[in-house]
Amino acid sequence: MEKINWLKDRLEQNPGDPMGWYWLGLEYADAGHTRDAISSLTEGLKYCEDEELKLKIIDAVNRLTQEQLEQESPSYDESPRHSEDLEVEEGPDNSSDTSDSPSVVKQRIDNAAPHLQVIDGGSGAAGNNHAADSEETIRFDDVGGLDELKKTISMKIIKPFFNQGLFSKFRKKSGGGVLLYGPPGCGKTFMARATAGECQARFINVHITDILDPYMGVSEQNLRRLFETARAHKPSVLFFDEVDAIGYNRAKSSSSVRFLIDLLLSELEGLDSDNNQILVIGATNMPWDVDPALKRPGRFDRMIFVPPPDEKAREAIFRLKLKGRPVGDIDYKALASKTTLFSGADIENVVERAAENVLEEILETDQERPIETGDLLHALQDVQPSTLEWMRTIKNYVKYANQSGLYNDVDTFLRRHKKWL
Amino acid sequence: MEQSVAAKTKQIIYHYLEIGRFETALDYIKQALENSPDDPELYYYMGYVFYRQDRNEEAVEVLHQALSYGDEYQEEIYLLLASICIDADQWVEAEENLLKVLELNPNNAEAHAHYAYLMKKTGHKEKAERLIQEAHRLDPDDEQVLRYAHLMKLGDKDKEEQFFLLERFIEQADNQVSVHLQLGLHELFRERHGQALKHFKEAYLLDPTNQFLAEVVKELEQDTHFLYAPLRWVNKIGGPAVLWIIAIAISLAGQLLGLDKFVAVFIGIYLIYAIYSWTVPLLLKIYYKLRG
Ligand SMILES: Nc1ncnc2c1ncn2[C@@H]1O[C@H](COP(=O)(O)OP(=O)(O)OP(=O)(O)O)[C@@H](O)[C@H]1O
Ligand SMILES: [Mg+2]
Numbered sequence: 133m134e135k136i137n138w139l140k141d142r143l144e145q146n147p148g149d150p151m152g153w154y155w156l157g158l159e160y161a162d163a164g165h166t167r168d169a170i171s172s173l174t175e176g177l178k179y180c181e182d183e184e185l186k187l188k189i190i191d192a193v194n195r196l197t198q199e200q201l202e203q204e205s206p207s208y209d210e211s212p213r214h215s216e217d218l219e220v221e222e223g224p225d226n227s228s229d230t231s232d233s234p235s236v237v238k239q240r241i242d243n244a245a246p247h248l249q250v251i252d253g254g255s256g257a258a259g260n261n262h263a264a265d266s267e268e269t270i271r272f273d274d275v276g277g278l279d280e281l282k283k284t285i286s287m288k289i290i291k292p293f294f295n296q297g298l299f300s301k302f303r304k305k306s307g308g309g310v311l312l313y314g315p316p317g318c319g320k321t322f323m324a325r326a327t328a329g330e331c332q333a334r335f336i337n338v339h340i341t342d343i344l345d346p347y348m349g350v351s352e353q354n355l356r357r358l359f360e361t362a363r364a365h366k367p368s369v370l371f372f373d374e375v376d377a378i379g380y381n382r383a384k385s386s387s388s389v390r391f392l393i394d395l396l397l398s399e400l401e402g403l404d405s406d407n408n409q410i411l412v413i414g415a416t417n418m419p420w421d422v423d424p425a426l427k428r429p430g431r432f433d434r435m436i437f438v439p440p441p442d443e444k445a446r447e448a449i450f451r452l453k454l455k456g457r458p459v460g461d462i463d464y465k466a467l468a469s470k471t472t473l474f475s476g477a478d479i480e481n482v483v484e485r486a487a488e489n490v491l492e493e494i495l496e497t498d499q500e501r502p503i504e505t506g507d508l509l510h511a512l513q514d515v516q517p518s519t520l521e522w523m524r525t526i527k528n529y530v531k532y533a534n535q536s537g538l539y540n541d542v543d544t545f546l547r548r549h550k551k552w553l
Numbered sequence: 554m555e556q557s558v559a560a561k562t563k564q565i566i567y568h569y570l571e572i573g574r575f576e577t578a579l580d581y582i583k584q585a586l587e588n589s590p591d592d593p594e595l596y597y598y599m600g601y602v603f604y605r606q607d608r609n610e611e612a613v614e615v616l617h618q619a620l621s622y623g624d625e626y627q628e629e630i631y632l633l634l635a636s637i638c639i640d641a642d643q644w645v646e647a648e649e650n651l652l653k654v655l656e657l658n659p660n661n662a663e664a665h666a667h668y669a670y671l672m673k674k675t676g677h678k679e680k681a682e683r684l685i686q687e688a689h690r691l692d693p694d695d696e697q698v699l700r701y702a703h704l705m706k707l708g709d710k711d712k713e714e715q716f717f718l719l720e721r722f723i724e725q726a727d728n729q730v731s732v733h734l735q736l737g738l739h740e741l742f743r744e745r746h747g748q749a750l751k752h753f754k755e756a757y758l759l760d761p762t763n764q765f766l767a768e769v770v771k772e773l774e775q776d777t778h779f780l781y782a783p784l785r786w787v788n789k790i791g792g793p794a795v796l797w798i799i800a801i802a803i804s805l806a807g808q809l810l811g812l813d814k815f816v817a818v819f820i821g822i823y824l825i826y827a828i829y830s831w832t833v834p835l836l837l838k839i840y841y842k843l844r845g
Pocket of ligand 2: 320322373
C-alpha cells in the first residue's frame, strides 16, 4: 500500500508521466485491485509516446481485463467509483463548467484518445468501430456539402449545447438526444464526429460490440462504464452507432435482447438529471427498429435525416477519395452530376475500380499515366447506387408511417428525387 | 483469453441473429471461423443464416459440415435440415431428418409440430392431427406449436377453441410481427377484411423491409377480392385443414381453379414465413443450453 501511495503522490505532482501510471498499475494489479490497475494503465497510455512502453501497457491491460472477466461476479456495484475518481483526479479541467476552456478540452480530446479502445475492444473482438476513437477531430468544414443538414444540426444541437443558460431561461429544454437516420454509407458517423468537433467535446463511440459480453453482468457493466466515461470527460458526445442493435424494438425481440434496452433507458434517464454537458447522438439505417421508448422526450427525441450526399458533397467526397493518387485534370463537377444517390461508400467504390483499371492498363502497356475523368466516368457506369434499396423501402414506409410528420424530411427528399426512384 | 474472445464473438453473432441482421451475423461468423475452423456451433449458425436468406443449398452443405465436426448439436441441426427440406418440397428427406430428431429426443415438441405440418402438407390428415396433439402435450407453452395449432383450427366450427389457441399464442409470442400476422389471418377467415388489413399493416410497419408484407398490404389496399374470395372458398370445402394441400394444388392447377396467382403466393409465402420464425426460439434454447 505504501508504494501505491508514494506513486500516487508522485503522479499528483506529475500526472503526465506514463511510466508512473504504468508502475502504479502494476502495483494495483499485485495488490489485486484489478479495476484500479486497468484505470491507471489506461491513464498511462494516454500520455505514452514510447512505442515499447505502449505495447507493454496494452499487454498488461489485456491480461487484466481478461482476469477481471474471469473472476467477476455481478457484484460490481461498489467498485466503478474508483476508476472515475482516478480519471477525475488527473485532469486540470474537472470543474463542471468547461465551456470557457475550449483549449484544454481540445487538448484532452487529442491526448485521451485510446482510453475506451483499450478497456472495451482491446481483447480483439470482432468490432471494428473502435478506431474512430483515436482519429483526429473533424469539423463541419471537413464535411462536403449538406448545408441544410449542417444548419439543422447547428440549430438543434450545437447552439443549445453552448447556450444552455439562455435555453433554460426560455424554458426550452436542451437536453435529450438526437437520432441520425438515413441510408448506409452516407455520413451519419462522419456527421456525428463533426458535430462533436463543433461542440469541442470528446467523442465517445459506442457500438454494440463494446457492450455485449457473455459473462453475467458484464454487458451491463460495460454500458455503465461508457456513461461514466462520458460523465468524467464533460463536455462529451456519447455516440451510439447502429443504435438499433442496442435499442432493438422490444415488440420484436425476445427477453434476452430486452435487458439491454431497459438498461440503456435507465442510463439515459440518469443523464437527464445529471446535467446537459453530455450530448447523446444515435445513428441508424433502420429507424423503425429502434424501440419507441427510446424516441420519447428526454431520450433520442429529435430525428434528423441524413440524406445521400448532394452534388457539392459528392464533389468533396471524390476529392477526398482521390487524394494521394496520381490524377490528371479531373472534372469533379461532371463526376458529381453523374452520381445522384451515390453514397460516400459508393463513390469510394468507383474510385477503387477506376484505379484498378488504370493499373491493369499500365501493367499491360508499360506506359504509366494518371487517373483521368474518363476512367472514373467509365467505372461509375458499373456501380449501382447502394442507397436505392433503402430509399425504396422508406418510400413505401412513409406512406403509412408519417402521420405525425416524423418523416417529413424524407418525404421532401423523395419528392425531389422522384424520377430516380 | 482465446476462449473468452470466442465466447464474446458468439454472443455478438447470436445477438445479430436474434435481431435479424443476417448479413452482419455472417461477417462475424466468418471471422470466428478463422480462429476455430471446426466449431460445429458456428457452422450451425451459418446454416441458419443461409436458410433465412433463402440460400438453401449452401445451408444444407454447411449443416452437414457441422455434423461432421461433432455431435453436440445433432438435434438442432437435423431439425433445421428438416425445415429446409419441407420448404423445398423434399418430403422424404424431410421425414428422414425429423425421424432423426425424434430418435435423439422423442420429446421434442417442435419436431412434432414440424412433422404434423409435413403430414398435413402431404395429405395425412389424421396423423397430422395426432402429431400436433402430441406436440401440444409435450410443451403446452411452445409459441410455435400454439401458432400451428391455431392455424389448423382456423376454419373449424369450434370458435371457442380457436379463440383459446389464439389467446394462448399471443400470450407466448415474443414477436408482435407474427402476432399481427396471426390475427390478420384469423380476421381474414372470419371475413372481417378491414380488421385483417389493419393487422397486416401493423405487421408491415414493424417490419418494413419485409417484401412479402409490403406486397400483402399493397394488394389488400388496391383490390381486395383476389385475396378474400378463395379463402372463403377454402372455408366452404373444409377449412384450412386442406389449405396446405390447396397450396400445392394451386401451383399445379391454379388457372384451372380460377385462382389468382397472388393467392398462391400469399399462402405459400405465409407458410414459409411461419416456418421461418420457428427456428428463432429454437436457437434461443440451444444458446442457453450451451451456457447453462
Ligand atoms: N458529406 C461528406 N463529406 C465528406 N465525406 C463524406 C461525406 N459523406 C460521406 N463521406 C465519406 O463516406 C464515408 C462513409 O460515411 P459514414 O461511415 O459516416 O456513413 P454512415 O452513414 O455512418 O454509414 P453506415 O450506415 O454504413 O454506418 C465516410 O468515411 C466519409 O469519408
Ligand atoms: Mg456509420
